[in-house]
Amino acid sequence: MKVHLPDGTELELEDGATGLDCARAIGERLAKVTAAIEVDGEVRDLRLPLPDGAKVKILRVGDEEALPILRHSTAHVLAEATRHVFPGVKISIGPAIDNGFYYDFEFPEQIGEADLRRIEDEMRRILKQKHAFTRETTDRDTIRQRFVDEDEAYKVELIDDLPADEPLTVYTQDDFSDLCRGPHLQDTAPIKAFKLTHVAGAYWRGDSTRTMLTRVYGTAFFTQEDLDQHLHNIEEAQKRDHRRLGKELDLFSFNDVSPGAPFWHPKGMIVWNTLVDMWRKENSERGYQEVKTPILYASDLWKTSGHWDKFRENMYLLEIEERAFGMKPMNCPAHCMIFKSDRRSYRELPLRMNEVGLVHRHEPSGTLHGLMRVRHITQDDAHLFVTTEQIEEEVQNVLGFALDLYELFAMHFKIELSTRPEVRVGDDAIWDKAEEALHRVLQARGIEYRVNEGDGAFYGPKIDIHLTDSLGRSWQCGTVQLDFNLPERFELTYTGADDHDHRPVMIHRALLGSFERFIGILIEHYGGAFPLWLAPVQAVVLPISDRHILAAEMARDALHSAGLRVQIDARGESIGKRIAEAETQKVPAMLVIGDREAEAGAVAVRRHGRIDLGTLPLDSVIDTLVTERDSRATTPTH
Numbered sequence: 001m002k003v004h005l006p007d008g009t010e011l012e013l014e015d016g017a018t019g020l021d022c023a024r025a026i027g028e029r030l031a032k033v034t035a036a037i038e039v040d041g042e043v044r045d046l047r048l049p050l051p052d053g054a055k056v057k058i059l060r061v062g063d064e065e066a067l068p069i070l071r072h073s074t075a076h077v078l079a080e081a082t083r084h085v086f087p088g089v090k091i092s093i094g095p096a097i098d099n100g101f102y103y104d105f106e107f108p109e110q111i112g113e114a115d116l117r118r119i120e121d122e123m124r125r126i127l128k129q130k131h132a133f134t135r136e137t138t139d140r141d142t143i144r145q146r147f148v149d150e151d152e153a154y155k156v157e158l159i160d161d162l163p164a165d166e167p168l169t170v171y172t173q174d175d176f177s178d179l180c181r182g183p184h185l186q187d188t189a190p191i192k193a194f195k196l197t198h199v200a201g202a203y204w205r206g207d208s209t210r211t212m213l214t215r216v217y218g219t220a221f222f223t224q225e226d227l228d229q230h231l232h233n234i235e236e237a238q239k240r241d242h243r244r245l246g247k248e249l250d251l252f253s254f255n256d257v258s259p260g261a262p263f264w265h266p267k268g269m270i271v272w273n274t275l276v277d278m279w280r281k282e283n284s285e286r287g288y289q290e291v292k293t294p295i296l297y298a299s300d301l302w303k304t305s306g307h308w309d310k311f312r313e314n315m316y317l318l319e320i321e322e323r324a325f326g327m328k329p330m331n332c333p334a335h336c337m338i339f340k341s342d343r344r345s346y347r348e349l350p351l352r353m354n355e356v357g358l359v360h361r362h363e364p365s366g367t368l369h370g371l372m373r374v375r376h377i378t379q380d381d382a383h384l385f386v387t388t389e390q391i392e393e394e395v396q397n398v399l400g401f402a403l404d405l406y407e408l409f410a411m412h413f414k415i416e417l418s419t420r421p422e423v424r425v426g427d428d429a430i431w432d433k434a435e436e437a438l439h440r441v442l443q444a445r446g447i448e449y450r451v452n453e454g455d456g457a458f459y460g461p462k463i464d465i466h467l468t469d470s471l472g473r474s475w476q477c478g479t480v481q482l483d484f485n486l487p488e489r490f491e492l493t494y495t496g497a498d499d500h501d502h503r504p505v506m507i508h509r510a511l512l513g514s515f516e517r518f519i520g521i522l523i524e525h526y527g528g529a530f531p532l533w534l535a536p537v538q539a540v541v542l543p544i545s546d547r548h549i550l551a552a553e554m555a556r557d558a559l560h561s562a563g564l565r566v567q568i569d570a571r572g573e574s575i576g577k578r579i580a581e582a583e584t585q586k587v588p589a590m591l592v593i594g595d596r597e598a599e600a601g602a603v604a605v606r607r608h609g610r611i612d613l614g615t616l617p618l619d620s621v622i623d624t625l626v627t628e629r630d631s632r633a634t635t636p637t638h
């Protein structure tokens with residue numbers, strides 16, 4: 001038999017060869033560090049025989065794709081250790097999850113933090129010896145009996161619920177065996193950097209009428225550095241949680257009278273407006289024209305657009321004068337109405353409309369999460385109506401726009417291109433042109449991107465942009481989506497140079513995603529310490545004592561005249577306390593005035609983060625702050 005390696009070469013193997021045999025055929029050294037094997041895109045256990053003609057890729061210990069296997073293998077060791085420490089504990093299931101793993105147990109007694117450390121110690125003791133993970137396929141009765149003898153009722157229930165013809169596999173390390181599909185590592189040697197993080201209650205099989213089990217959460221990495229970084233990031237993320245900072249900095253609040261819809265406070269509104277103003281200006285400079293469209297539409301519109309059939313469950317519907325209406329979940333049909341409001345000529349294309357588009361989408365209450373997941377969504381939306389020939393240049397411009405914006409926030413990004421699915425609308429000729437154009441645009445910019453074959457929408461290919469924040473977390477924000485469908489449904493046409501009617505192509509485009517979510521991301525990205533141009537209060541003037549208040553007021557007025565958002569804090573508190581408070585409020589600049597400064601027309605400058613710049617003339621400080629604001633600098637200029 002043969003398999004195909006990632007570099008395109010073929011490898012001849014004996015019939016029935018396993019993933020591990022394949023690794024050995026490439027090299028003994030590789031075989032030693034093999035964690036699993038990808039077979040035709042699916043990660044599989046290296047002990048399984050390979051199908052003839054498969055495309056294979058060896059996953060090594062240390063590869064990111066092998067992390068779930070490391071984590072799940074660690075969960076087995078956790079279960080073994082827990083049994084040693086708590087005889088009589090009942091085991092159930094223990095999968096890998098994003099960033100870690102868990103295992104659900106029924107403990108004979110309540111456990112706490114100290115118990116997690118005891119279990120960890122036992123795991124370390126077990127891991128001192130290298131134990132192989134062995135895999136056996138067993139007949140049902142034998143394995144069932146084994147769990148009956150061990151009094152593991154949850155495992156027995158799982159077996160009884162599996163289809164009778166499903167082969168059962170058991171993985172064993174040391175004295176512990178678990179019913180499991182795998183895949184698993186070859187042995188326990190790569191399990192070194194792990195930590196049990198917390199416990200939570202979890203109903204058996206997620207069913208609230210069943211027993212409440214104890215879920216022990218943990219995480220594991222291939223190196224101690226990666227684990228340390230991860231634990232540090234978790235701690236930082238908690239400190240930076242936008243819901244917590246939103247309250248501390250008085251930016252916004254939520255109230256159960258309107259779930260999933262933020263109430264913006266004055267300071268939050270400054271951030272909002274500053275962001276929107278910047279966005280408007282950038283759109284206008286790139287030839288977009290701003291529009292504003294209604295929130296509420298008769299159901300006819302949604303029937304034409306297709307939302308009535310496909311998206312109604314997520315829409316808020318109501319009846320007015322016996323006519324069915326729906327609140328818009330997207331702005332596109334409204335922009336089609338504007339396009340259709342007049343005869344259009346090819347000379348008007350590309351026609352680019354942007355809107356601070358307020359849409360509503362139903363999200364179940366349980367999934368709402370601060371600003372990150374809301375029902376009231378203000379999209380930084382735009383639609384471009386273009387000819388097929390204009391697709392490439394317009395997508396290129398949109399992408400350039402996106403990258404300029406992300407650079408402004410010093411955010412890295414990852415790009416994915418999704419291509420035609422099996423079921424689709426539009427001629428293959430247009431799909432060919434559009435997909436080629438998207439590839440060319442990305443390649444021309446030298447951007448690395450992933451292709452998701454067949455993952456595009458039925459109405460057109462798209463580019464998704466994921467931003468990475470300062471804690472390394474990824475957020476899907478931008479999307480550039482070609483659409484051959486809506487122009488068809490709404491019968492949009494323009495008159496071509498040949499005097500005939502033609503269909504435009506529509507490009508949907510959002511770069512920040514929604515203003516709500518993007519501000520949430522920014523708060524966490526900056527830990528609440530906005531760069532000067534976005535900060536609700538840009539400077540605070542602090543007179544040391546009452547006799548400096550007059551000078552402080554003059555300084556404030558001068559800053560205010562320069563258009564800076566400035567406050568004065570002349571309360572009777574000590575200067576140290578007032579500085580500490582301004583630090584907590586993350587005000588970018590603190591300007592202190594005492595005798596020396598008052599006399600010299602100067603201020604002692606402190607920047608957020610305890611950066612002392614010494615005493616400087618007020619005029620030059622104002623110049624510096626204004627330049628920093630106008631250049632939308634990410635870090636303070638000194």
Ligand SMILES: [Zn+2]
Binds near residue numbers: 072180181184
């Ligand atoms: Zn397992």
Ligand SMILES: [Zn+2]
Binds near residue numbers: 332508509
């Ligand atoms: Zn759209």
